[in-house]
Amino acid sequence: TTVVVNGTASHNIPETLWGLMFEDISHSGDGGLYGELLQNRAFQEVTPGTVAALAAWTPVGGASIAVIADSTPLSSALPNALQIIVPDGVAGVGNMGFWGINVNASWTYNASFFFRFPDTLPSSDVTATASLVSASGGTVFASANVSLSPTADWTQVFTTLTPSASAPDTLNNFTVTFKDFSGTINTALFSLFPPTFMGQENGMRADIAQALLDLGPSFFRFPGGNNIEGNTIATRWQWNNTVGPLTSRPGREGTWSYINTDGLGLYEYLVWIELMGMQPIMAIWSGFSLGGQTVANSPDALAPYIEQARQQIEFVVGNTSTPGGALRASLGHPEPFTLNFVEVGNEDQFAPSTYLYRWPAFMNALQPLFPDIRFLATTFIFNPVLGPTPQSYDSHMYDTPDWFAKNSIMYDGFLRNGTTYFEGEYAAISVNPSDLFGTPANGRFTFPTMNGSVGEAAFMMGLERNADIVFAASYAPLLGHVTQNQWTPNLLAFDAGAVIKSTSYYVQQMFSLNRGDAYLPSTRADPSGTLFWSVVQQNAPPAFIIKLANTGADAANVTFQLPAAVKGAARLVQISGNPTDSNTPESPDKVVPVTSSVDAGQDMVVAAPGFSVSVVTVPIA
Ligand code: AHR
The missing domain is CATH 2.60.120.260 (Galactose-binding domain-like)
Structure with missing residues (x-):
């Protein structure tokens, strides 16, 4: 296969492209990222007298x-x-x-x-x-x-x-x-x-946070996911119950079948996001709970929830003369936090008919107050047709490795009309297209597998190619306890002592740490084939960065005809394995990327073993 690379960039790579999606699921918060070591430390939301x-x-x-x-x-x-x-x-x-x-x-x-x-x-x-x-x-x-x-x-x-x-x-x-x-x-x-990551008070577990930092993420989407929604309106995530002294946080019945202490609250999230050099993509509750309760279509019914969302945003960005900003300052952060993106709900494709009134109610109230914030809609893209027209959508994809490869072209035909997209959740979760969310016996992954990770890499090539409209993307879920989980696979698995980096973790890292600055169009890959690629240009130090995924079993050589002279040695980072290989608690390092030096050439030949992802950084002369 020969790929001709064009020297004229089609678009810049947005700074926000690769990041993290987080919610408290599978004890990713309490018992996971949040540093507290004691479970049920404050007997929150339990029935006294019971076992x-x-x-x-x-x-x-x-x-x-x-x-x-x-x-x-x-x-x-x-x-x-x-x-x-x-x-x-x-x-x-x-x-x-x-x-x-x-x-x-x-x-x-x-x-x-x-x-x-x-x-x-x-x-x-x-x-x-x-x-x-x-x-x-x-x-x-x-x-x-x-x-x-x-x-x-x-x-x-x-x-x-x-x-x-x-x-x-x-x-x-x-x-x-x-x-x-x-x-x-x-x-x-x-x-x-224990000592927390970077010493943050009431902060994060150091080894998990470090593993996340090592991904070089740009953003952190939180606090859900389903977990912001609540199973009922009463048990939705409410920012004001998560700030201030721990004695004033009641906790809540989380959406994922366990109590959330809310020790990991809005302020802790924001301080940590800043420490990590990320920016938030923060969700507000949009009037729909997962169990099906929806706020009625009346201004009076919606008003308290819109006001709570307004106060949540004010807490993050309001100046200190506002009640929210003053509260934030009293906790130790007088400066507003960065907040460019706010997501209105989560997966409101499950309640599209009511989003038709909920979206405008929230938007008409909040957008004028926060004109610099880009609000994201969470229904299917352009379905239903919402007014005011969303500037951005968050879209989620869980499917088979094969689906991800075939759909690397998903955004290619989208109109370039100013609308931008966040691939807020995606993961290859099963090899069984007719029972995607089924059991491991029916093909569901327990840990990410090599064929899943390569399929995701193929899809991510499409996200880079469409990064003029796809401004951000995050694998989900991010973290899951090895045994106490409600969802598999997860990017990182952990227990009280260990953090296990999956094959998909390494693929995310290879993309994120090698994102480059500008996209160079190249010969199009056949979406029904097994080879997928993307080439970007990096400004400093000047280099071409080639990414190549091979979703098939057969090894292949691909020649990239680069648009300028190159020099010296190229750096190859490559991960490959058997399709069903996973990193597990028993075998945490079964498949890891290997870095080597290879000869650089303007006709750069990249050897891709079966089920592999390669990133080649070629210095420009
Ligand atoms: O990532 C797990 C769940 O998948 C999220 O909570 C939800 O948004 C999606 O359905």
């Missing part, structure tokens, strides 16, 4: 424990407490973390909890011991004492834990025990944090 309310907690040393609705609640947002009845001896409670706790001797952990003595006050201070212990209880890795003053008022205590050794596995508990005390103590809002 379920004690999720992740166990008694230690003969204590009796129960979640109660405290007669003196810690706060109106956190009405529940963990009541511990301590017998003589050493007794208390333990938390198993999010299916394990990573005990690392090079870390210092910050631990805290609230307490009060609801009945008879002890005659003197009570010693509580916070510890990191093996789940079997045989090994104490770290412990520290804190003194609890005899008080019936809620009081917070803090300590640090520095393990004397790293644990061999993550089967560890955090415990708080009491000695020389027998009686009743109420506790609430426990917390245990």
